Amino acid sequence: MKNRISVSEVAELMNVSEQFIRIGLQKGIFPFGYAVKMSTQWTYYISPQKFTEHTGITVS
Numbered sequence: 409m410k411n412r413i414s415v416s417e418v419a420e421l422m423n424v425s426e427q428f429i430r431i432g433l434q435k436g437i438f439p440f441g442y443a444v445k446m447s448t449q450w451t452y453y454i455s456p457q458k459f460t461e462h463t464g465i466t467v468s
Contacts, residue, residue, distance in 0.1 A: 413454045421465050
């Protein structure tokens with residue numbers, strides 16, 4: 409298993425937009441990742457293990 413998954417992968421797995429995932433991470437709504445603002449740009453980290461634990465969706 410990879411140590412992180414991308415916003416686009418998560419959006420596809422959840423059948424939602426990438427923006428939905430980004431905003432959820434920025435607001436701390438999703439417990440499976442983090443959003444950090446570096447100057448003017450956001451950086452995202454999503455844990456595959458926590459994503460699977462909280463959604464029941466397996467990451468390959």
